Amino acid sequence: MSRFWPVRETSQSDYERLREQVLLGAGQLDLAAARFGRLGLAALIAGRRLRRP
Amino acid sequence: MVAGVPDTGWSPRRQALEVAGLLHPHPEAVSSALFDGQRPFFLPIDKVQIKYEMLRAHILDRISVSSAAAAHGYSRAAFYLVAAGFEQRGMPGLLDEPRGRRGPLKLTGELLEYLRSAESTRSGAELAAEIEQAFGVRLHRRTVERARRR
Numbered sequence: 001m002s003r004f005w006p007v008r009e010t011s012q013s014d015y016e017r018l019r020e021q022v023l024l025g026a027g028q029l030d031l032a033a034a035r036f037g038r039l040g041l042a043a044l045i046a047g048r049r050l051r052r053p
Numbered sequence: 054m055v056a057g058v059p060d061t062g063w064s065p066r067r068q069a070l071e072v073a074g075l076l077h078p079h080p081e082a083v084s085s086a087l088f089d090g091q092r093p094f095f096l097p098i099d100k101v102q103i104k105y106e107m108l109r110a111h112i113l114d115r116i117s118v119s120s121a122a123a124a125h126g127y128s129r130a131a132f133y134l135v136a137a138g139f140e141q142r143g144m145p146g147l148l149d150e151p152r153g154r155r156g157p158l159k160l161t162g163e164l165l166e167y168l169r170s171a172e173s174t175r176s177g178a179e180l181a182a183e184i185e186q187a188f189g190v191r192l193h194r195r196t197v198e199r200a201r202r203r
Contacts, residue, residue, distance in 0.1 A: 022094040041105055
């Protein structure tokens, strides 16, 4: 599982940032948070895939 | 609103997961403290999030494969399937393959690896059911049994 860590993908770094904010109790409304709110982690992954050139 | 989580509405997330077929099949089996219901961000029905947190618990928190799998409602064999998907495709590997795949190439290397990692005491029917749930590939129990004998 060498691919898992350190973080290499934007969807993973977006998730880790949101996760840390939640655990620290520091809310921040941004696009990634809004996407996560709609379909969870799958939304972050799918969003990055759709925008990939 | 839960501290640290923007109140963008979590019920729509639940509904969207259901529509997308991304519900965890056994959310009641999730015992990880993160998913204790105190923080809606961590939703035990979110299969993709659960898979990610299962891998994270093993890799970063050094929890054994068996414990990480059990705490997230998966079997040890399923853990290895999820890990293989991530190793091959990264984050998109956490998303399920489309269900109902048919044809002569059902027994891919990934599935054979899964069968090889399964305990020998498990029946072909059990493994076939688990493969259908995890991969969306329907196999006859005898196909599974033949593959295990190879």
